[in-house]
Amino acid sequence: MKARTIHTALLAALLLAGAALPALAQDGGVSVRRESQLTKLVPAAELEQAAAQQYEKLLQDAASKGVLASRDDARLQRVRRVAQRIMPFAGKWNARAAGWKWEINLLRSDEINAFCMPGGKIVFYSGIVDKLQLTDDEIGIVMGHEMAHALREHSRARMAQQTATNIGASLLSQLFGLSNVGNAVLGASVNLLGLRFSRDDETEADAVGLELAARAGYDPRAGIVLWQKMQALRSSGAAPQWLSSHPADANRIEEIRRHLPEVMPLYENARRR
Numbered sequence: 001m002k003a004r005t006i007h008t009a010l011l012a013a014l015l016l017a018g019a020a021l022p023a024l025a026q027d028g029g030v031s032v033r034r035e036s037q038l039t040k041l042v043p044a045a046e047l048e049q050a051a052a053q054q055y056e057k058l059l060q061d062a063a064s065k066g067v068l069a070s071r072d073d074a075r076l077q078r079v080r081r082v083a084q085r086i087m088p089f090a091g092k093w094n095a096r097a098a099g100w101k102w103e104i105n106l107l108r109s110d111e112i113n114a115f116c117m118p119g120g121k122i123v124f125y126s127g128i129v130d131k132l133q134l135t136d137d138e139i140g141i142v143m144g145h146e147m148a149h150a151l152r153e154h155s156r157a158r159m160a161q162q163t164a165t166n167i168g169a170s171l172l173s174q175l176f177g178l179s180n181v182g183n184a185v186l187g188a189s190v191n192l193l194g195l196r197f198s199r200d201d202e203t204e205a206d207a208v209g210l211e212l213a214a215r216a217g218y219d220p221r222a223g224i225v226l227w228q229k230m231q232a233l234r235s236s237g238a239a240p241q242w243l244s245s246h247p248a249d250a251n252r253i254e255e256i257r258r259h260l261p262e263v264m265p266l267y268e269n270a271r272r273r
Contacts, residue, residue: 030207041160048119055121069106076106079124082139085216093151116146138226140218144209154201214263217270223256
């Protein structure tokens with residue numbers, strides 16, 4: 001392959017990796033970005049398998065340190081109930097979710113944190129429930145947000161984007177095939193817990209999370225109260241690491257208000273059911 005062709009392929013990969021994607025409307029709910037074709041560079045099944053392995057290791061480490069909550073922990077029971085109500089609505093956002101082996105666990109830690117790994121592996125930290133004194137509606141907002149990251153495959157997209165930016169994945173896919181590129185990425189022992197989402201990812205997860213919570217019967221207006229609590233933490237100088245990549249609280253609250261006309265009818269329908 002000539003040098004000029006290689007240069008063109010590399011440039012195309014860089015442009016694709018950073019390009020803004022047009023919105024994709026979702027019937028009866030919020031609108032989201034279209035999925036980038038680059039995401040296909042990382043096979044979903046292999047990524048979910050890697051996530052399951054890392055999740056199991058996390059639980060084993062937590063158990064050895066005595067911080068993995070037992071089944072009778074009231075906080076764990078609450079977050080599991082919330083997750084169970086939201087799960088039936090996941091399929092709209094990702095057809096693979098029907099085959100996921102969802103797991104929800106809680107770590108006893110003052111850290112204000114929660115996450116959902118690819119394949120539906122969820123962890124809440126007791127600090128986010130206790131320090132923010134979360135209601136079930138507010139847990140629903142956090143749960144919906146974290147599930148949305150997995151359903152919209154933000155980890156997969158970040159890995160594909162990094163690959164394209166750093167080594168010109170579109171060129172490699174022409175030479176070796178998509179699966180080889182994806183397996184090469186996964187073979188690099190990527191720490192999925194350490195991946196950072198973009199602000200666009202966070203904004204999208206907020207919107208999708210609001211819809212998931214609303215369809216499950218959790219009041220989307222609780223998102224405003226939740227982020228007012230987070231705003232108070234920032235003001236006190238005690239902002240958790242969890243907030244470092246998130247949009248500013250005031251902007252986030254404004255975005256939630258903007259989406260309320262879309263999601264409140266879904267919540268009201270759920271409450272009537």
